Amino acid sequence: xxxxxxxxxxxxxxxxxxxxxxxxxxxxxxxxxxxxxxxxxxxxxxxxxxxxxxxxxxxxxxxxxxxxxxxxxxxxxxxxxxxxxxxxxxxxxxxxxxxxxxxxxxxxxxxxxxxxxxxxxxxxxxxxxxxxxxxxxxxxxxxxxxxxxxxxxxxxxxxxxxxxxxxxxxxxxxxxxxxxxxxxxxxxxxxxxxxxxxxxxxxxxxxxxxxxxxxxxxxxxxxxxxxxxxxxxxxxxxxxxxxxxxxxxxxxxxxxxxxxxxxxxxxxxxxxxxxxxxxxxxxxxxxxxxxxx
Amino acid sequence: xxxxxxxxxxxxxxxxxxxxxxxxxxxxxxxxxxxxxxxxxxxxxxxxxxxxxxxxxxxxxxxxxxxxxxxxxxxxxxxxxxxxxxxxxxxxxxxxxxxxxxxxxxxxxxxxxxxxxxxxxxxxxxxxxxxxxxxxxxxxxxxxxxxxxxxxxxxxxxxxxxxxxxxxxxxxxxxxxxxxxxxxxxxxxxxxxxxxxxxxxxxxxxxxxxxxxxxxxxxxxxxxxxxxxxxxxxxxxxxx
Numbered sequence: 001x002x003x004x005x006x007x008x009x010x011x012x013x014x015x016x017x018x019x020x021x022x023x024x025x026x027x028x029x030x031x032x033x034x035x036x037x038x039x040x041x042x043x044x045x046x047x048x049x050x051x052x053x054x055x056x057x058x059x060x061x062x063x064x065x066x067x068x069x070x071x072x073x074x075x076x077x078x079x080x081x082x083x084x085x086x087x088x089x090x091x092x093x094x095x096x097x098x099x100x101x102x103x104x105x106x107x108x109x110x111x112x113x114x115x116x117x118x119x120x121x122x123x124x125x126x127x128x129x130x131x132x133x134x135x136x137x138x139x140x141x142x143x144x145x146x147x148x149x150x151x152x153x154x155x156x157x158x159x160x161x162x163x164x165x166x167x168x169x170x171x172x173x174x175x176x177x178x179x180x181x182x183x184x185x186x187x188x189x190x191x192x193x194x195x196x197x198x199x200x201x202x203x204x205x206x207x208x209x210x211x212x213x214x215x216x217x218x219x220x221x222x223x224x225x226x227x228x229x230x231x232x233x234x235x236x237x238x239x240x241x242x243x244x245x246x247x248x249x250x251x252x253x254x255x256x257x258x259x260x261x262x263x264x265x266x267x268x269x270x271x272x273x274x275x276x277x278x279x280x281x282x283x284x285x286x287x288x289x290x291x292x293x
Numbered sequence: 294x295x296x297x298x299x300x301x302x303x304x305x306x307x308x309x310x311x312x313x314x315x316x317x318x319x320x321x322x323x324x325x326x327x328x329x330x331x332x333x334x335x336x337x338x339x340x341x342x343x344x345x346x347x348x349x350x351x352x353x354x355x356x357x358x359x360x361x362x363x364x365x366x367x368x369x370x371x372x373x374x375x376x377x378x379x380x381x382x383x384x385x386x387x388x389x390x391x392x393x394x395x396x397x398x399x400x401x402x403x404x405x406x407x408x409x410x411x412x413x414x415x416x417x418x419x420x421x422x423x424x425x426x427x428x429x430x431x432x433x434x435x436x437x438x439x440x441x442x443x444x445x446x447x448x449x450x451x452x453x454x455x456x457x458x459x460x461x462x463x464x465x466x467x468x469x470x471x472x473x474x475x476x477x478x479x480x481x482x483x484x485x486x487x488x489x490x491x492x493x494x495x496x497x498x499x500x501x502x503x504x505x506x507x508x509x510x511x512x513x514x515x516x517x518x519x520x521x522x523x524x525x526x527x528x529x530x531x532x533x
Contacts, residue, residue, distance in 0.1 A: 008525045010431055011445035014315040015353035018445040022528035024511050026449040030350035033340040037427035044347060049358030
C-alpha cells in the first residue's frame with residue numbers, strides 16, 4: 001500500500017463499504033458513516049475468512065519448514081559425526097600390521113600400514129566408503145594371496161575407542177564376521193582379540209655387539225734366594241735400607257729403646273766418617289755395649 | 294432451538310447475498326451495540342465512535358466465516374467481535390498520542406467539541422458538488438457493471454489480495470489500453486477477451502479467469518466516460 005493512498009467510496013452497506021484505492025483495488029472496509037462518492041484516507045479493511053485460513057496455513061507451513069530445517073540441522077550434524085568423524089581404531093595384526101580409523105557407523109576413514117609388510121598389504125588397496133567388515137575381509141584375502149597368511153596362521157584384531165562398550169562389541173562382531181569369511185578357505189586360521197606376541201622385529205635393525213679382548217694368563221715365577229746387594233765402592237752405606245737394618249739391629253740394645261738420633265742421616269753425614277774413622281767407629285761399637293753393661 | 298436453526302439459515306443466506314447480510318445486521322443491531330458498549334463502557338454513538346463501525350464489520354466477518362460445527366452463531370460472533378476490537382486497539386496504540394477531534398473542550402459555560410473550533414479548509418459547497426458528480430459517475434459505472442451481472446461487492450470479493458496477482462492484473466490492463474480494440478470488444482460483447490489479453494500481456498490464462506470480474510470492472514473504468522474514477526486511479530496510471 002503506497003503512502004497518501006485515498007479511497008473512493010463506491011458502495012455502502014450497513015456493515016461495510018466498498019472502497020476503491022488509487023492502485024485499483026476494490027476493498028470491503030468498515031463503514032464509518034460513509035456516503036457514495038466520498039474520498040477517505042483511512043480504512044479498516046475486511047478480513048476474509050479464507051485469508052485467515054490461508055494465513056494460518058502459511059504460519060503452519062513456515063513452522064513446519066522451520067522445524068524441518070532444525071531437524072535437518074540437528075540430525076545432519078549427528079549424521080556427519082556418525083559417518084565422517086573418527087570414533088575408534090582397529091588394529092589388524094597378521095603380521096603384516098595395519099590400522100584402520102573407523103567412524104561410529106563403522107565406515108573406514110583411513111588405513112595405515114604399521115610395518116613394512118602392512119604397507120605392502122595395503123598398497124593399491126581402495127578402502128574409500130567401505131565398511132569395516134568388507135575391509136577386514138578383503139585385507140585378509142590379500143594377506144592370504146600375498147602369502148602373509150597361511151594354514152596355522154593367526155589374525156589378531158584390537159579395537160580402541162573411548163567407548164569401550166562399542167569397541168568390545170565391534171571386536172566380537174569382527175571376529176564372527178572374519179571366521180565366517182575364512183570358512184571359504186581350507187585353512188586353519190586362528191582369529192583372536194588382542195595383539196600377537198612375536199619375536200620378529202618389525203623393522204630390520206643392526207646391533208653392534210662388542211667382543212672383549214682375551215686377557216693373557218701370567219706364568220708362575222720360580223722362587224729364588226735374594227742376593228745381597230753390595231753397596232757401591234764409594235757408597236758409605238748411610239741412608240741405604242740394608243745399612244739401616246744393620247744399624248737398627250745394632251741400636252736395638254740401646255738404652256733409649258727406640259730410634260736414637262745416632263741413626264739419623266745427619267749423623268752419617270757428619271765429618272767423622274770422611275777421614276776413615278767410620279770403620280773404627282763401627283768396630284768400636286763396643287763402647288755402647290760397655291755403657292749398657 | 295428452532296430460533297437458533299433459523300438464525301443459522303439466515304447467516305448462510307447472508308454469506309452470499311449482501312442484502313440478506315444487511316437485513317441480518319439490522320436485525321441484530323441491538324446485539325452489535327451491546328458488544329461495542331462492553332468495550333466502550335458506554336453506549337456507542339453512530340458516526341462518532343470508530344468502535345461501532347469495527348464491531349459492525351466484525352459481525353459481517355463472523356457471518357462470512359461461520360460454520361455450523363462452530364457452535365451458536367451469536368457466541369461465535371461475540372468472540373470474533375472481541376478479537377477484532379483487541380486487534381484494532383493494538384493497531385491504534387501507535388497513534389495513542391493523536392488527539393481526537395471529537396474530544397470535548399470547555400468553552401465558557403457550554404460544552405463543545407474540538408472539531409467545532411477548527412476551520413475546515415475545504416469548500417463545503419465545492420466538496421458537495423464534487424461528491425455529487427462522483428456519486429453520479431459511480432452510479433453509472435455500477436449500472437454498466439450490472440450489465441455484466443456484477444456488483445461492486447462481487448468486484449471487491451474478486452479483487453486480487455496478493456501484490457503479485459495485482460501486478461499481473463495491471464499488466465493485463467496495460468495490454469488492453471495499448472490495444473483499445475479489446476476494450477471496445479469488452480463493451481460490445483460484454484465478454485472479457487481472455488485469450489487475446491493473455492497472449493498480449495503474457496499473464497497466465499488462469500489468473501485472468503480467476504479474476505475475471507475484477508478485470509472487467511477495471512477495464513470498464515478505462516473506457517470512455519469515467520473520468521473521476523480514472524482520475525482517482527492515479528497510482529495505477531503511474532504504474533501503467
